[in-house]
Amino acid sequence: MTGIPIGVFDSGVGGLTVLRALRELMPAENFIYLGDTARLPYGTKSAETVVRYSLQCAAALIRRQVRCLVVACNTASASALDALRVNHPTLPVIGVIEPGAEAAVAASRSQHIAVIATEGTVGGGAYQTAIRRLNPSARVTSRACSLFVSMAEEGWTEGPIAEAVARRYLDPIFHSGDAPDTLVLGCTHFPALAAAIRAALPPEVIIVDSAATTAAAVLDRLHGACASPGVRGTVSWLATDGAARFARVGSAFLGETLHAEAIEIVDL
């Protein structure tokens, strides 16, 4: 309940969907957002590299003082959460995987859950591990949907191409005899394509957006938010490269206009 900000980092602009959900839930809080745009994407990199980059992102935020660290990146949450918690034992560290897994297990009747994510997240099996920890008999079907990331960044989030790409990825999972009843959007870019993904799914399938579930987990972990009705908290913007691109592409993810001049470029 102080003005000390909540630190949020991602490999780029995808984590802005998480920041947007956090600000909707906790409008009076202050935030620092760091996008490691010089080294994106994390999704195709090895776990060792992602751990190293995540520790550097966390250190940059902690140097500026934060009261909580939100890993708004599925790849980093999958690979680096343990290392971050070991290195910063007194700081609450919240990733996007566990809240998404909890929401999926709570939503699914059949306990057959589909997860779509980047190659790195799928390869690491983090959602499978997190879901099975909650329900050892749950089944998880995973698929890497790498193209969704570049489509979201290109702004091609709707229309026939987006829907054709979504069907190509999702039909093999959902048009089989024993299909999952719940789909986890396991990459922070994917909520931008929610309409095309919805159009490709049978209507009864429930979509779990881990941005919203992560925001709820942060609120819970902090035992409530800064309560100043009518006050809008601030956001400090950091990126490791390309302020103009960060502002242009990020505005769509954040749902409000970002200005390049407001973004400080930092070297990690």
Added chain:
Amino acid sequence: MTGIPIGVFDSGVGGLTVLRALRELMPAENFIYLGDTARLPYGTKSAETVVRYSLQCAAALIRRQVRCLVVACNTASASALDALRVNHPTLPVIGVIEPGAEAAVAASRSQHIAVIATEGTVGGGAYQTAIRRLNPSARVTSRACSLFVSMAEEGWTEGPIAEAVARRYLDPIFHSGDAPDTLVLGCTHFPALAAAIRAALPPEVIIVDSAATTAAAVLDRLHGACASPGVRGTVSWLATDGAARFARVGSAFLGETLHAEAIEIVDL
């Protein structure tokens, strides 16, 4: 005319289309290929960052002794060629932009030339500069086609989605009253999508593939290749991350099977 290898680098696997063309033209030569896979893609990064990374890639190759440096990456050729030549004045340094520009100017009747590339290459205007240096009255129409990179890496190089994406990018350029007659594939990933790109183009448009033109420029610059009929030169493989992914995705670009065990991971 010695066994000293030719050094080739790219941000990832795209440059393997250039290596493939080099080996077709100079089969007896030895090569060292470095893919900076830990930091790909270069196409969305700032020019300063691309220069820094390119100098590090060059240094790693030069430490192993090379007789020529091929910058098999359009983004690095656009941003870093001058810096590389200043830092290594005695080493022949050949990029992919100049040969592509020369081939386009030679092929085009109307001297209205289209260039498709990554955002970084288009933003830097390097093809425009190179083409205008050869013919100051030439006109250049450029477009960033970011999605082509991830489609090539995903292996979605043919079929209705690839063709729809190609049409979405190319129709505004080629279905206008005053369309270019020549298209430069200004990213080393794009030759993988040549069939879909061809299908989206009016039949009279000439496609310039800068991989083949670069290989010819290297041969010319070295005053001929190592001449040992029947001898197949070797390739040493270096990458900065993810040998398994490099081998899997790279095989399609190289046109032959790459084995992960053959790839040495280096830290720049």
